[in-house]
Amino acid sequence: MDLNGLQDRPAASHTTGRDKRGLVLGMLCFVYVLNFLDRQLVSILAKPIQDSLRISDxxxxxxxxxxxxxxxxxxxIPVGWLADRTNRVKVLSMACGLWSAATAACGMAANYGQLVVARMTVGIGEAGGVPPSYAIISDTYPREQRGTAMGIFNLGPPLGSALGVAFGASLAAAYDWRIPFHVVGAVGVLTAIIVYLVIPEPERGRFDPVPTSAATPTQSFGSAIRAFxxxxxxxxxxLASGAANFITYGLSNFATLFLMRxxxxxxxxxxxxxxLAVGLGMGAGIFVAGRLIDRFAVKNKAAYASIPALSLLLALPFFLGFAMVDRWEIALALLFVPLFLNSFFLPATVTFVQGEVDPGARVISGALLLLVMNLVGLGLGPTFVGMASDYFRPEHGEHALQMAYYALAPMYLVAALLFVWLARLIHKSEIGRADASTLGRQ
Incomplete structure (x- = not known):
């Protein structure tokens, strides 16, 4: 790859006003909406895809x-390392174009193997979507506004899921399950071009307490991984985010199939x-989480972990009720609470990590966070629920997914305990920094 062709355009962050910041954040959020919409289409259309291609849970x-x-x-990881050294906006634009084209290809799959190849290509493209966006936002908004900005950006998953459900299910019901993949893919390719033309590359480390020159990335690929x-x-x-994501993806990737079947x-x-439940529940939850973080984490950094821990514990009984009741109307009402609370960890953890690392290592750090978060959550959560459903099917028949959800429930406690551990580590770290600062002044 020609790195010279990816070098930063002249930084526009010195003249970036509120209106320009809002445009940048809005565009990045829309790209994230497409990112998540593309990712969730297979789950949303699981029933007609299963019927057409004859695939198991x-x-x-x-x-x-x-x-x-x-x-x-x-x-x-390598995409994040590359973006830290080149133009993050160009990396994002190329990634959006790739995953959108691959999404359109999903609609052309004639069998399971072809669908697997197309989905893997979507994964390759989406690898360059979120980490560069984290870094662009962190260099566009000052530290005291990042929690809210990250909360708004992370409205992408609920909005993408809600639009995917409404748009994908409506088109599939009216025409065919393949049509939504073609339409969403075409919109994504057009968006990739707009991103390249509209979003300016911000100056690295503008709002951080270090000279701009210190924001230039100097770490090697291996040292960046070791440092994280x-x-x-x-x-x-x-790790805590991965455990929480295990719940999120394990639940959401089978929710429509569960509600229908x-x-x-x-x-x-x-x-x-x-x-409506996904859009309002997840959207409100992520936005509220961002506001809570901006309010409480300024006084106590342990709030980055204690808020997600509490939210997961509060969500557990409602999740069990969702799996237990018979009528879909009551189940959906109960599901609304976990949809609201399950994603509190996302803006909290992302904002915390972006504030803890050097400005020149933000993309690679975001990529490493997503590596663990999604390898554990996205990689294992749906896989676990699907395998559990097939395991319980001989004995429980049409209620196999219900039993699989019961098996998922203990992860709420595991994730909450990990966030409690994180809160204690942050608290000890802050005490250590305060002691070191006191000694330095003496």
Whole structure:
């Protein structure tokens, strides 16, 4: 790859006003919407895809989980290292174009093997989507506004899921399950071109307490990885996020199939009511989490971990109720609470990690966070639920997915405990820094 062709355009961050910042954030959020919409289409259209290509729950779990995550997670690391040294906006634009073209190809799959190849290519493209966006936002907004900015950016998953449900299910019900893949892919390619033309490359480290020259990345690829995983706090933050993401993807990647197969929803019901639940529940949860972080983490950095821990514990009984009740109307009402609370960890962890690392290592650090978060969550969560469903099928028949969700429930406690551990580590780290600062003044 020609690195010279990816070098930064002249930094525009010195003249970036509120309106320009809002445009940048809005464009990045829209790209994330497409990123997540493309990623979730297979899960949303699971029932008609299963009927057409004759695939099992285990195969569905692997294609929406492990196979996708295998490429998405590991390609993100070299892409992140490259973006830290070149133009992050160009990397994002090329990645968006690639995953959008691959999404369109998913609609052309005639069998399971072809769908696997297309989904892996989507994963390769999406590897260059989120980490560069994290870094662009961190160099566009000052530290005291990043929690809210990250919260708005992370509206991408709920909006993408909601639009995917409403748009994908409606088109599939009216025409065919392949049509949504073609339409969304075409929109993504057009968006990639607009991103390249509209978003300016911000100056690295503008809002950080270091000289601009110090923001220039100097770490080698290997040293950047060692620096991240050698930091115990960052490693535990990534692991805790992975456990929380295990729940999120394990639940969401089978939710429409569960509601249709075991609760009696139709595609038309899904397109309206499940879309509203996802959009309002997840969207409100992520936005509220960002606001809470900006309010409480300034006084106590341990809030980056204690807020997600509490949210997961509060969500557990409602998740169990969702899996237990018979009527889809009641199940969806109960599901709304976990949809609201499950994603509190996302803006919290992302904002924490971006604030803890050097400005010149933000993309690679975001990529490493996503590596663990998505390898554990996206790679293993849906795979576990799909395999559990097939395991329980001989004894529990049409209620196999319900039993698989019961098996998923203990992960709420595991993730909450990991965030409690993270909160203690952050607290100890802050005490150590305060003691060192006191000694330095003496």
């Amino acid at each position: 285990s195969q569905l779990g692997r294609i929406t989980g492990f196979y996708f995550a295998l490429f998405y997670c590991f390609i993100a 995983f050698g930091n115990r706090v960052l490693a535990v933050a990534a 075991e609760k009696g929803m139709t595609l038309e019901d899904v397109a309206i009511w499940y879309a």
